[in-house]
Amino acid sequence: MVDAALERPAAAGAVRKPSALRRRLQRKSTIAFLMTLPLILLIAALVIYPALYSLHLATLNKSMERFVGLSNFAFLFKRQTFWMVVKQSCIFAITAVIFKALIGFVVAHFVHNIPTKGQRKWRGMLLVPWVIPPAMSTLAWLWLFDPSYSAFNWLLAKFGVEAIPWTAEAGWARFSVILVNVWIGSPFFMIMYLAALKSVPEQLYEAAAIDGANWWQRIWYVTLPMMRNIIAITALFSLIVTFANFDIVRILTAGGPIDQTHVFATWAFWIGIQGGDIPLGAAVSLFMVPILSIAAIFILRDINRRGNEA
Amino acid sequence: MAQVSLHKVVKRFEDTEAVRGIDLEIADKEFVVLVGPSGCGKSTTLRMIAGLEDVTDGEIVVDGVLMNDVPPKDRDMAMVFQNYALYPHMTVYENMSFGLRLKRYPKDEIARRVQEAARILDITELLDRKPRQLSGGQRQRVAMGRAIVRNPKVFLFDEPLSNLDAKLRVQMRTEIKRVHQKVRTTTVYVTHDQVEAMTLADRVVVMNRGQIEQIGTPNELYHAPATRFVAGFIGSPSMNFLPCRLEAVGEGLQVRLSDQIAFPVPPERVARYRPHVGRGGILFGLRPEHITEARPNGGRHVAEFDAFLEVTEPMGNETMVFFSVAGKEVCARVSPNAGAREGSPLRMGAHLDHMHLIDEASGRVL
Incomplete structure (x- = not known):
C-alpha cells in the first residue's frame, strides 16, 4: 500500500x-x-x-485410534464400489446440470417474452420447486414413484403401459434421481438466465435482425455469447452443489438398488455414519475436492480471460 | 438502389398514436432527413421502414414491393443506432462482417469488403480491437462500417450522432456526408438537431406530433416554411413571432406591430396579403438574422425603427441583441461594430423581403 x-x-x-x-x-x-x-x-x-x-x-484406522497414513485411500482404490460411485456421481452431476441448464434456458426465454404484467406471477410460480425444502418435495416424488399405489404407474396403466419400477431398477432409479434433481434445480438456472437475458440490450437483437439473423442465429451469435459468463458460473456452482447432493438420493433410493445410485455424499454417509467407519467415510468425501477443483479452475480461468467485455 | 414509399402510414401503440398517416416518396440515392422534436414519431417511422415495428395501417413499399410483412432480416437495409449497438464480444472485423457471414459470402469477398469499408472510414488499424477498446467516435465509424459492407438497398440512421460531444459531432457529420457521396445509397436519417438535418439532407422532412409538417430542400424550409412550426423549428436562434394587424395604406399595406412600429409590406406581396387586411389572429415572423442594425443604403425593403436593447450577447463574429416590441421579446443579430450596448437604444433595420405572415389559428404561413 x-x-x-x-x-x-x-x-x-x-x-x-x-x-x-x-x-x-x-x-x-x-x-x-x-x-x-x-x-x-x-x-x-x-x-x-x-x-x-x-x-x-481420513488418516486414522476404523476405531480412530491409530494413524494409518494413506491406507484408507489405498483401500478405496481397490474397491469396485468406489469406482462405481465415482462414475455414478459424474453421470448424476453432469446429466443433471446439462438438463437443468437446458430447461432453465428455455424457460427463461419463455418468461422473458411474457409481457411484464404477467411475468411476476410466472416467475414466482416457477421458483416453487426451488424454494420448498428438497427433503419434503423429494418425499412427494417418492410417493409419485411408488410402484403399486402411485400416480405415475396409475397413469401409465390407463394407457395400457406396464408399470415401471421407478426406484427398484438401476436404470430407472438413476433416471428418477436425476429427474427430481432437475425438477428442483431448474428454477435456479431459470432465474439466473432470466437476469442475464434482461441485461442484453434490446438493440443488439435489433441490429442482428437487420444484419439478417434469424431467431436461432440471434440466440447463437448474440444471446449465448452475452450470457457466457453467467452460464459458466451458474453451471460451475450447480455442478458443485449437484455433485455433493445428499438429500435427494438419500430419500429417494438411499443409494439402492445395490449401491447403484450412490453418489459421494450418500456413500460417505453410508460408510461413515451407518457403517461406523468414520475415517473411511471422510476419505470418500475428500475425493470430491480434487474433482471439483479441477472443474472450478477450468471454468473460472475462462471467465477471467474473457473479463467483462461490455 | 432503392426507392422507398410510405403511403398513409399509421402506428398506434395501445392508446397513443405515434405516427398519424404519413405520405413520403424517397427517390433512389436520395439523402432524406426526418427531423422534429422528441416524440414526433420520426424514430418510429424509421423503425417501421426497418421492420422493427409493425405498421398499424398504410403501406411501406420499397422498389415496388410491399414491405409491411417482410421481416427485417429480409429487407436488405442497414441501420446505425444511436448507441451504436455493436456486438461487445466480437472484434471490429467480426462486427463489420457479421451480416456477410450470415449470408455465407466467400471469405475473401468478406475480407475485401471489410478492408474497403475500413479504408473509407479510416479504421483499418482498429479491425482487431473489441468495441470496449474504442472511443465514441471510433465506435460510430465501426457502426457505419457495419452498414457499408453490406451494400444494402437503404441506409437507416437513428440519431447516430447524439451520443458524441459537440466537436466530434460536427466532424462525424462531415464524415457521413463524405461517405454518402462515395457510397451513393438511399439514406433515411433521423435527428432532432436541425443543423444536422440542414447540412446533410437532400430533402428534409419536418415532423411534429406524428405528422409531416413540410417536406423540402433545406433552402426551401428556411426561406419558405409552410407552417409556424417549421418556421420556428428551422433556424437558430429561432424566428421571432409577433402579433400584428394588416392595415391598408393607399395602394399598399402595412404591418402594425405596436403603436410606434409599422412596417410597409413589400409591393410584390400586397396582392397575396390583401384578403387578410383588418382581421386578427395574424403573426408576423422574421428571423433574427433579418433584423440588423440600420445600415446606410440598407437595401430594398428595409424598414428602420428604434429599439431599446435589454440584453446583448457578443459572439465575436456577431452580437445577439434582445429588445421588446409590444411586450414581446425580439432577438436580432447585429454586427459587432454596431455599438450595441445593454440599456441603450439602437437604430435597427428589418429586412422585410424575408418576412412571413402566419395564421395563428391554423398555423399556416399565408
Missing part, C-alpha cells in the same frame, strides 16, 4: 517515536484486516476447521 505509514526522517530526533504496534495499527491494511476478522474467524470455524479435521480423520 502506497499510503502505508512512511518512515519519518531520523533527523527529527525530538519527535517522540510512536511504538511499532501503534504504527502497525494505523496502517490501512491492518484496519481492513481487523474489520474482516470476524468473518474470517467464522469461516475458519465453520469451514476450515472441519476441512482440516476431516483430513485428519
Whole structure:
C-alpha cells in the first residue's frame, strides 16, 4: 500500500517515536484486516476447521485410534464400489446440470417474452420447486414413484403401459434421481438466465435482425455469447452443489438398488455414519475436492480471460 | 438502389398514436432527413421502414414491393443506432462482417469488403480491437462500417450522432456526408438537431406530433416554411413571432406591430396579403438574422425603427441583441461594430423581403 505509514526522517530526533504496534495499527491494511476478522474467524470455524479435521480423520484406522497414513485411500482404490460411485456421481452431476441448464434456458426465454404484467406471477410460480425444502418435495416424488399405489404407474396403466419400477431398477432409479434433481434445480438456472437475458440490450437483437439473423442465429451469435459468463458460473456452482447432493438420493433410493445410485455424499454417509467407519467415510468425501477443483479452475480461468467485455 | 414509399402510414401503440398517416416518396440515392422534436414519431417511422415495428395501417413499399410483412432480416437495409449497438464480444472485423457471414459470402469477398469499408472510414488499424477498446467516435465509424459492407438497398440512421460531444459531432457529420457521396445509397436519417438535418439532407422532412409538417430542400424550409412550426423549428436562434394587424395604406399595406412600429409590406406581396387586411389572429415572423442594425443604403425593403436593447450577447463574429416590441421579446443579430450596448437604444433595420405572415389559428404561413 502506497499510503502505508512512511518512515519519518531520523533527523527529527525530538519527535517522540510512536511504538511499532501503534504504527502497525494505523496502517490501512491492518484496519481492513481487523474489520474482516470476524468473518474470517467464522469461516475458519465453520469451514476450515472441519476441512482440516476431516483430513485428519481420513488418516486414522476404523476405531480412530491409530494413524494409518494413506491406507484408507489405498483401500478405496481397490474397491469396485468406489469406482462405481465415482462414475455414478459424474453421470448424476453432469446429466443433471446439462438438463437443468437446458430447461432453465428455455424457460427463461419463455418468461422473458411474457409481457411484464404477467411475468411476476410466472416467475414466482416457477421458483416453487426451488424454494420448498428438497427433503419434503423429494418425499412427494417418492410417493409419485411408488410402484403399486402411485400416480405415475396409475397413469401409465390407463394407457395400457406396464408399470415401471421407478426406484427398484438401476436404470430407472438413476433416471428418477436425476429427474427430481432437475425438477428442483431448474428454477435456479431459470432465474439466473432470466437476469442475464434482461441485461442484453434490446438493440443488439435489433441490429442482428437487420444484419439478417434469424431467431436461432440471434440466440447463437448474440444471446449465448452475452450470457457466457453467467452460464459458466451458474453451471460451475450447480455442478458443485449437484455433485455433493445428499438429500435427494438419500430419500429417494438411499443409494439402492445395490449401491447403484450412490453418489459421494450418500456413500460417505453410508460408510461413515451407518457403517461406523468414520475415517473411511471422510476419505470418500475428500475425493470430491480434487474433482471439483479441477472443474472450478477450468471454468473460472475462462471467465477471467474473457473479463467483462461490455 | 432503392426507392422507398410510405403511403398513409399509421402506428398506434395501445392508446397513443405515434405516427398519424404519413405520405413520403424517397427517390433512389436520395439523402432524406426526418427531423422534429422528441416524440414526433420520426424514430418510429424509421423503425417501421426497418421492420422493427409493425405498421398499424398504410403501406411501406420499397422498389415496388410491399414491405409491411417482410421481416427485417429480409429487407436488405442497414441501420446505425444511436448507441451504436455493436456486438461487445466480437472484434471490429467480426462486427463489420457479421451480416456477410450470415449470408455465407466467400471469405475473401468478406475480407475485401471489410478492408474497403475500413479504408473509407479510416479504421483499418482498429479491425482487431473489441468495441470496449474504442472511443465514441471510433465506435460510430465501426457502426457505419457495419452498414457499408453490406451494400444494402437503404441506409437507416437513428440519431447516430447524439451520443458524441459537440466537436466530434460536427466532424462525424462531415464524415457521413463524405461517405454518402462515395457510397451513393438511399439514406433515411433521423435527428432532432436541425443543423444536422440542414447540412446533410437532400430533402428534409419536418415532423411534429406524428405528422409531416413540410417536406423540402433545406433552402426551401428556411426561406419558405409552410407552417409556424417549421418556421420556428428551422433556424437558430429561432424566428421571432409577433402579433400584428394588416392595415391598408393607399395602394399598399402595412404591418402594425405596436403603436410606434409599422412596417410597409413589400409591393410584390400586397396582392397575396390583401384578403387578410383588418382581421386578427395574424403573426408576423422574421428571423433574427433579418433584423440588423440600420445600415446606410440598407437595401430594398428595409424598414428602420428604434429599439431599446435589454440584453446583448457578443459572439465575436456577431452580437445577439434582445429588445421588446409590444411586450414581446425580439432577438436580432447585429454586427459587432454596431455599438450595441445593454440599456441603450439602437437604430435597427428589418429586412422585410424575408418576412412571413402566419395564421395563428391554423398555423399556416399565408
